[in-house]
Amino acid sequence: xxxxxxxxxxxxxxxxxxxxxxxxxxxxxxxxxxxxxxxxxxxxxxxxxxxxxxxxxxxxxxxxxxxxxxxxxxxxxxxxxxxxxxxxxxxxxxxxxxxxxxxxxxxxxxxxxxxxxxxxxxxxxxxxxxxxxxxxxxxxxxxxxxxxxxxxxxxxxxxxxxxxxxxxxxxxxxxxxxxxxxxxxxxxxxxxxxxxxxxxxxxxxxxxxxxxxxxxxxxxxxxxxxxxxxxxxxxxxxxxxxxxxxxxxxxxxxxxxxxxxxxxxxxxxxxxxxxxxxxxxxxxxxxxxxxxxxxxxxxxxxxxxxxxxxxxxxxxxxxxxxxxxxxxxxxxxxxxxxxxxxxxxxx
Amino acid sequence: xxxxxxxxxxxxxxxxxxxxxxxxxxxxxxxxxxxxxxxxxxxxxxxxxxxxxxxxxxxxxxxxxxxxxxxxxxxxxxxxxxxxxxxxxxxxxxxxxxxxxxxxxxxxxxxxxxxxxxxxxxxxxxxxxxxxxxxxxxxxxxxxxxxxxxxxxxxxxxxxxxxxxxxxxxxxxxxxxxxxxxxxxxxxxxxxxxxxxxxxxxxxxxxxxxxxxxxxxxxxxxxxxxxxxxxxxxxxxxxxxxxxxxxxxxxxxxxxxxxxxxxxxxxxxxxxxxxxxxxxxxxxxxxxxxxxxxxxx
Numbered sequence: 001x002x003x004x005x006x007x008x009x010x011x012x013x014x015x016x017x018x019x020x021x022x023x024x025x026x027x028x029x030x031x032x033x034x035x036x037x038x039x040x041x042x043x044x045x046x047x048x049x050x051x052x053x054x055x056x057x058x059x060x061x062x063x064x065x066x067x068x069x070x071x072x073x074x075x076x077x078x079x080x081x082x083x084x085x086x087x088x089x090x091x092x093x094x095x096x097x098x099x100x101x102x103x104x105x106x107x108x109x110x111x112x113x114x115x116x117x118x119x120x121x122x123x124x125x126x127x128x129x130x131x132x133x134x135x136x137x138x139x140x141x142x143x144x145x146x147x148x149x150x151x152x153x154x155x156x157x158x159x160x161x162x163x164x165x166x167x168x169x170x171x172x173x174x175x176x177x178x179x180x181x182x183x184x185x186x187x188x189x190x191x192x193x194x195x196x197x198x199x200x201x202x203x204x205x206x207x208x209x210x211x212x213x214x215x216x217x218x219x220x221x222x223x224x225x226x227x228x229x230x231x232x233x234x235x236x237x238x239x240x241x242x243x244x245x246x247x248x249x250x251x252x253x254x255x256x257x258x259x260x261x262x263x264x265x266x267x268x269x270x271x272x273x274x275x276x277x278x279x280x281x282x283x284x285x286x287x288x289x290x291x292x293x294x295x296x297x298x299x300x301x302x303x304x305x306x307x308x309x310x311x312x313x314x315x316x317x318x319x320x321x322x323x324x325x326x327x328x329x330x331x332x333x334x335x336x337x338x339x340x341x342x343x344x345x346x347x
Numbered sequence: 348x349x350x351x352x353x354x355x356x357x358x359x360x361x362x363x364x365x366x367x368x369x370x371x372x373x374x375x376x377x378x379x380x381x382x383x384x385x386x387x388x389x390x391x392x393x394x395x396x397x398x399x400x401x402x403x404x405x406x407x408x409x410x411x412x413x414x415x416x417x418x419x420x421x422x423x424x425x426x427x428x429x430x431x432x433x434x435x436x437x438x439x440x441x442x443x444x445x446x447x448x449x450x451x452x453x454x455x456x457x458x459x460x461x462x463x464x465x466x467x468x469x470x471x472x473x474x475x476x477x478x479x480x481x482x483x484x485x486x487x488x489x490x491x492x493x494x495x496x497x498x499x500x501x502x503x504x505x506x507x508x509x510x511x512x513x514x515x516x517x518x519x520x521x522x523x524x525x526x527x528x529x530x531x532x533x534x535x536x537x538x539x540x541x542x543x544x545x546x547x548x549x550x551x552x553x554x555x556x557x558x559x560x561x562x563x564x565x566x567x568x569x570x571x572x573x574x575x576x577x578x579x580x581x582x583x584x585x586x587x588x589x590x591x592x593x594x595x596x597x598x599x600x601x602x603x604x605x606x607x608x609x610x611x612x613x614x615x616x617x618x619x620x621x622x623x624x625x626x627x628x629x630x631x632x633x634x635x636x637x638x639x640x641x642x643x644x
Contacts, residue, residue: 032594033528053593054530063530064561138386230393233415235534237592253558264559267532272550321538321590322411323390 003168004178004185005192011047011165014184015039018090021180025059026092027052036091047093047158047165049132051313055243056098057105059091060121064264067250073257084117090126090177093158096151097141097313099129101243103153107305108246126173129154131196134203138314140327143207146311149199159199161192168196207327209298209308211334216299220291224332228294229287231322236267238316238324239293244309247273268292294329358490359405362430362456365488367400369428369454376454378428379416381409391416405430405490407464410472412584414438417448418543427453432460433480433493437582437618438540440481444624447543457489461496466589474585474598477501481618501602511599526566528593531559535587535597536573541580541617548572574600579608579625582617 006014016039018024025036030043033053039045054063066082102122109115110122132148134141141148150157155174158165166188169175178185188196213219239245249266252259266273269290274283283289301309310326317325366378382392382402389404391411412435420427427448431439436457443450463472480495511521533549536542548556549569557572558565574597581601588598608614612626 031524031528053528064559227393230416231391233534233537233590235532235537235590237532237534237590240530240532241592249559251559253560262560264561270550271546272552275552277553317386319592321534321586323384323386323388325386328385 003166003188003193003196004181005161005164005166005188006181006185007164010184012045014181015045015092017184018177018180021087023085023087023089024092025089045092047130048160049095049130049135051095051098051136051315053315054241055101055313055315056091056094057101057243057246059089059125060102060105060118061109061115061246061248061265064262065117067261067263069258069260071258082117084120085124088124088126089121090128092128093130094127094151094154095130095132095313096134096146096148097139097144097311098243099127099151099153100141100144100146100311104244104301104305104307104309104311105246126156126177127154128156128158128167128174128177131157131159131199132201133199134201134312136203136314138318138325139312140204140207140314141312142201142203142205143209144310144312145307148201148203159196161188161195164188164192166192166196203312204327207312207330208334209310209330212298212302212308212330213333214299214303216295219295219299219333222333224329225287225291228290228324228329229285232269232286232290232324233322234269234271234286234289235321236269237319237321238326239267239269240265241315241319243311243313243315244297268296294326294333297326298330298333358459359403361490362405362458363400363403365456365490366394366403366428366430367397369426370394370400371397373426373454375424376426376428378403378430378454379413380428380430380456381405381411381413403430405458407462409458409460410463410586410589412438412538412540412582412586414442415538415540415586417442417453417540421448425452428456429453430456430458431486432458433478433495434460434474434582434584435540436484436486436493437479437481437616438584440484440618440621441580441582441625442540442543445543445628454487457484457486457493459489459491459493462498471498472585474583474588477583479616479619481621483621509599509603510596522567522570523563525595526563526570529561529566529570529591529595530593531561531566531569532592533569534590534592535595538586538590539577540582540584540586541577542573570595570597570600574604577601578604579612579614579627580617581605 015024015026019039024039026039026045027034028037028041028043029046034046034050035052035054036059068079068081070079071077109118129151134148155171156177157168167178167185169178247266247268248263250263252261275281283292297309317327366380370376370378378394380392380403381389383404384390388408391413392402394400413429414435442448462475465472476499478495478498480493486493511518536547557568585598591597608626614626617625
């Protein structure tokens with residue numbers, strides 16, 4: 001299907017039209033934060049190159065998600081498996097960094113046995129990406145082999161061409177969305193097509209992700225970990241906001257005669273993350289937890305799956321209350337010999 | 348120029364010299380101060396060698412309350428140099444009082460702060476409204492006179508000006524919307540100087556006092572417990588609010604409780620007076636609700 005244009009003034013109406021036949025999610029500004037919300041939502045839909053606070057992964061691996069519930073009332077005992085979704089979904093305005101994440105989550109969550117809820121959400125969700133230049137001061141997606149101007153893995157790419165968005169379908173799923181919107185889309189002008197073609201990334205491409213030594217033993221005792229642990233407060237903001245972190249906990253809770261099993265995000269930065277039932281904790285220092293977080297992303301994941309689990313979105317560096325950014329860590333690890341830093345009070 | 352007439356750069360030079368001298372004469376010591384963060388602003392830094400003192404900075408973006416690092420260093424070896432603003436000195440006084448760090452291990456450098464900059468501009472940071480330096484606090488070195496600067500007072504602690512609203516229903520709705528954004532990272536408690544329990548009840552897994560479902564009830568429970576545990580102990584440094592990635596207005600809760608303690612106990616604030624401990628950490632036989640005698644055999 002040929003690319004079509006939709007004037008910005010008509011976007012909300014088009015989204016609501018789509019929402020009649022499927023669940024539509026888009027970044028919505030409400031109460032000071034930008035988050036993906038199902039439409040219609042209370043705040044204003046925002047389609048622009050600004051990252052949501054919580055990454056796209058929330059729509060695939062929700063912060064808290066029921067697995068099943070059980071009723072234990074006499075005569076009414078039973079178990080109900082939670083359904084991950086009812087209608088097909090379309091996500092509008094996802095950025096290249098966030099979409100690239102899904103390709104990093106897939107090998108983990110779709111391996112045998114697959115996470116069925118994740119699999120269903122992956123299969124039944126169409127992604128309408130927003131072309132982005134990666135202009136944020138925190139952006140380094142271009143260093144992670146991501147082209148934010150034409151995000152791979154999306155079904156439709158929207159490009160801001162001034163007063164309108166150019167809709168370009170990349171897949172069959174994407175073509176169906178354009179068909180649903182037919183009648184609202186007009187033909188793009190030559191100027192608009194030229195604007196879209198010249199759209200290019202300006203994100204930092206000099207973060208040496210590929211230069212991290214392959215032998216992790218070299219990095220295991222690096223002073224870098226002491227330096228980071230001394231200032232890290234272990235809050236886990238970096239992990240919860242990280243699009244590529246996927247660790248969750250499974251818990252059971254009983255209220256009255258009903259009990260639920262649910263999954264909920266966990267964080268390797270939390271001290272209880274590795275605590276055994278008997279009390280032992282194999283990662284009982286901040287130093288060991290900080291090291292785990294970075295080596296998992298930058299070394300263990302890449303040796304297993306061929307590339308590092310970082311998409312250069314920069315959320316960790318923006319939101320870390322004590323100024324730790326993964327870009328700095330990558331740069332320092334890539335130097336091989338991590339410069340001798342001080343040992344702090346992090347233990 | 349600072350309000351004390353001393354250019355900030357000279358203060359920064361003095362800070363570096365002071366820290367270098369301290370580290371030079373006390374082998375095995377560390378100095379906790381601020382350095383420039385690669386992404387702009389400042390961040391905490393732990394120095395061990397006099398040669399690194401040049402990394403230290405002192406400016407209107409030195410937000411971190413560095414005393415929050417002290418409890419985890421308690422019981423360890425070596426002297427600790429630490430840079431503190433007036434508000435942080437109040438925290439330090441309470442940590443020493445609570446046995447969370449030995450005063451004798453510390454080399455305390457006072458930073459004469461005349462107010463931090465708001466995160467999003469050049470105006471005065473909200474946390475600095477109502478600034479109060481500790482009386483009679485003894486520093487080991489200072490970069491200038493450690494006196495409470497003349498800064499605006501707080502207005503929003505009064506119920507009638509509380510942005511959360513006047514009625515209980517309004518406030519419930521306000522907090523529901525605020526806490527809807529909370530992701531239970533608990534950065535607010537982890538950055539707090541006064542949260543020094545070796546194991547927070549929110550980290551306990553047996554018994555698990557609070558669900559990890561992150562629903563509204565859990566969030567209300569977490570924030571209510573956190574705020575109540577800080578009643579009379581919060582120094583108003585505002586670090587919890589800065590650390591919150593979702594911008595939850597935690598200081599509204601904290602200030603409201605500090606005001607209650609002020610009104611109920613005639614208490615001026617944590618760490619303000621060497622001789623007055625936070626009311627909820629003390630017990631008195633004159634207390635009208637003193638119950639120890641009644642319940643003892």
